[in-house]
Amino acid sequence: MKITKAEFITSAVAPDHYPVHELPEVALAGRSNVGKSSFINKICQRKALARTSSKPGKTQTLNFFNINDEIMFVDVPGYGYAKVSKTEREKWGVMMEQYLTTQQALRGVVLLVDIRHEPTGDDVTMYNFLKHYDIPVIVVATKLDKIKKSQRQKHESAVKRKLQFDPSDRFVAFSAETAEGKDEAWKAIYDLLTR
Numbered sequence: 055m056k057i058t059k060a061e062f063i064t065s066a067v068a069p070d071h072y073p074v075h076e077l078p079e080v081a082l083a084g085r086s087n088v089g090k091s092s093f094i095n096k097i098c099q100r101k102a103l104a105r106t107s108s109k110p111g112k113t114q115t116l117n118f119f120n121i122n123d124e125i126m127f128v129d130v131p132g133y134g135y136a137k138v139s140k141t142e143r144e145k146w147g148v149m150m151e152q153y154l155t156t157q158q159a160l161r162g163v164v165l166l167v168d169i170r171h172e173p174t175g176d177d178v179t180m181y182n183f184l185k186h187y188d189i190p191v192i193v194v195a196t197k198l199d200k201i202k203k204s205q206r207q208k209h210e211s212a213v214k215r216k217l218q219f220d221p222s223d224r225f226v227a228f229s230a231e232t233a234e235g236k237d238e239a240w241k242a243i244y245d246l247l248t249r
């Protein structure tokens with residue numbers, strides 16, 4: 055996958071701010087610090103296309119990126135940051151729900167989880183939400199380089215068990231350090247577009 059263009063288009067919090075375009079959209083979601091920015095930057099071969107999300111005080115927006123004039127990536131702000139206020143959490147929920155349930159161009163969601171740990175309650179809620187609305191999901195398990203090869207299967211099984219992973223979804227183990235899983239992630243993303 056050669057990336058010739060990876061361009062920030064706009065930020066939006068509500069449907070009337072979503073950019074008007076013809077591209078299929080793929081959203082990326084995960085708890086803050088899971089490695090979502092690192093994933094986006096690595097697969098797009100850019101150093102700082104996506105910036106670390108969900109720092110307190112930072113505006114929580116959906117960020118749209120045109121990739122190769124083929125796909126619009128929609129970076130969803132990370133959830134689960136402990137210091138975020140209840141009001142901000144509620145705003146985040148409304149923004150997410152509006153986007154995921156009304157956006158016609160959405161082809162699927164890349165849900166990032168940390169392969170080292172059991173998915174959090176928020177991760178499970180997000181996965182169930184996507185399943186409930188019948189939105190195709192690719193689970194990307196990040197930070198693969200941080201576990202021993204011999205432990206991979208065990209961790210993958212634990213993640214899948216906790217999510218009650220649907221075998222018709224795709225699962226990709228990924229490392230932003232080594233780029234392992236990058237081609238597989240692109241393949242899974244492209245497959246969303248041709249479903």
Ligand code: GDP
Pocket residue numbers: 084085086087088089090091092093105106107108132196197198199200228229230231
């Ligand atoms: P975000 O909040 O989900 O966007 O997370 P970031 O991409 O900013 O990553 C959070 C932290 O995890 C940073 O210190 C990254 O360098 C680190 N990180 C992200 N992905 C990986 C990975 O695959 N391997 C390792 N070893 N560290 C990672």
